Amino acid sequence: MHPDDVRDRKGDEYVFLPSLILSKDILEELVSNHQMVKFIPMEYLGESKIINKITPLVSVCIPTFQHVLYIEQCLESVLSQETDFPFEILIGEDDSTDGTREICVRYAEKYPDKIRLFLRRAEDKMKRNGKKIGRLNHLGLYMSARGKFLCICDGDDYWTSNRKLQLQVGLLNKFPDASICITKTILDGEENPITLDIPDELKVKKSVELKNLKYQGHISSWMMRNRMEDFLKNKASYKCPGLDVVIYNFYKKQGDVILTPEVTSFYTRNMKGSYRKMSNIQTHRKRFITNWYTFIYIHQDPIVYLRSLAFMGKRYFYNFVAPHFSKKKEF
Numbered sequence: 002m003h004p005d006d007v008r009d010r011k012g013d014e015y016v017f018l019p020s021l022i023l024s025k026d027i028l029e030e031l032v033s034n035h036q037m038v039k040f041i042p043m044e045y046l047g048e049s050k051i052i053n054k055i056t057p058l059v060s061v062c063i064p065t066f067q068h069v070l071y072i073e074q075c076l077e078s079v080l081s082q083e084t085d086f087p088f089e090i091l092i093g094e095d096d097s098t099d100g101t102r103e104i105c106v107r108y109a110e111k112y113p114d115k116i117r118l119f120l121r122r123a124e125d126k127m128k129r130n131g132k133k134i135g136r137l138n139h140l141g142l143y144m145s146a147r148g149k150f151l152c153i154c155d156g157d158d159y160w161t162s163n164r165k166l167q168l169q170v171g172l173l174n175k176f177p178d179a180s181i182c183i184t185k186t187i188l189d190g191e192e193n194p195i196t197l198d199i200p201d202e203l204k205v206k207k208s209v210e211l212k213n214l215k216y217q218g219h220i221s222s223w224m225m226r227n228r229m230e231d232f233l234k235n236k237a238s239y240k241c242p243g244l245d246v247v248i249y250n251f252y253k254k255q256g257d258v259i260l261t262p263e264v265t266s267f268y269t270r271n272m273k274g275s276y277r278k279m280s281n282i283q284t285h286r287k288r289f290i291t292n293w294y295t296f297i298y299i300h301q302d303p304i305v306y307l308r309s310l311a312f313m314g315k316r317y318f319y320n321f322v323a324p325h326f327s328k329k330k331e332f
Contacts, residue, residue, distance in 0.1 A: 044117055045118040050117070051113050052089050052113060057087045059152065059166055059170065059224070060091060060150070061088060061089070063075060063091065063092045063154055063155070064093045064142060065155070065157075066095040069101045071156060071158075072105065074159045076104075076105075078159040082160075082166045089148060091142045092117070092119065093139065095121045095138040096126075106118065119138075119141060119142070121138050121141070126138075140233060150169070150227060151225050151226075152169075154266070157269045158269050159266070159269075161265060162264065162265040166224070168184075168265070169265075172259050172261060173226065176205055179256055180256030181226070181256075182225075183217050183222055183223050183260055186221060186268050187267045189268055196219060196222075202262060204261075205258070205260075207257055208258070211253055215246055215249070215295070215309065217258070218260075221266035221267070221268060222265050222266040223249075225248075228255060235251065235299070237295065237297075237298035241295065243288070247291070247294070247295055247298075250299045250300060285313070289313060
């Protein structure tokens with residue numbers, strides 16, 4: 002079945018995808034729920050650029066929206082990577098109105114040997130709870146990535162080491178059973194400025210050792226083997242509100258996890274970002290939903306799910322219930 006054959010039950014629109022990566026049942030569910038009407042991943046400047054003619058070892062995915070203050074630093078940090086292999090930069094510009102789009106176009110025109118730019122349209126966005134979200138921008142980049150390895154860096158974050166790609170490719174080649182490599186990240190505005198869950202010496206962990214962990218490091222520091230074709234067939238890829246948590250748990254299940262102490266990325270505390278805009282209760286609700294979908298579609302371990310649920314329930318109680326009866330500080 003070709004995606005063009007999937008018709009919206011409430012209208013005459015079709016779903017357009019670059020290739021049949023999403024399974025038939027996922028396509029039909031997206032359409033029937035009216036979440037995805039039309040998605041055309043047109044590549045700016047076409048597919049005859051220099052970068053389209055090479056085979057990259059690494060694909061760097063940069064989803065961006067309303068990042069005019071940050072996107073140049075992000076792009077420069079990726080362009081400055083020193084490697085002995087080719088890599089491609091995929092930018093998904095999600096119809097920003099603050100000047101981000103114009104900056105991305107300028108960079109794409111300047112670096113046709115490195116950058117593939119996808120200009121999204123507001124009308125193509127998925128909706129969740131009546132609000133447009135950028136999920137298809139992210140998934141579209143994963144669909145289009147051609148590298149053996151894949152990195153993700155949001156447009157308001159950036160890399161601090163110009164040897165990040167070289168380091169992580171070397172480690173993933175050294176440990177062929179590993180599916181993901183994670184470094185330390187500088188956390189903007191946090192009490193602990195560097196991620197504390199990454200050890201100070203190189204470690205390779207088995208999935209079973211990390212079964213109770215939902216997340217490690219920060220997504221800007223990760224490098225993964227490109228198994229996005231399988232990931233995109235999983236319903237959690239579009240249902241779950243916490244995409245980075247789902248990606249981590251998916252890859253943790255795929256193989257070993259490399260933890261290395263180098264600092265390679267910077268997480269920006271962007272108060273205009275979708276996560277920062279949420280209230281405390283919305284954040285907790287998102288965590289409950291993410292925990293459920295991760296259980297149902299990824300690890301399917303009821304003990305891990307119940308432990309996580311108990312921990313989140315405890316946090317919820319101390320944050321929202323206890324304050325009504327006492328002056329206790331938030332948990």
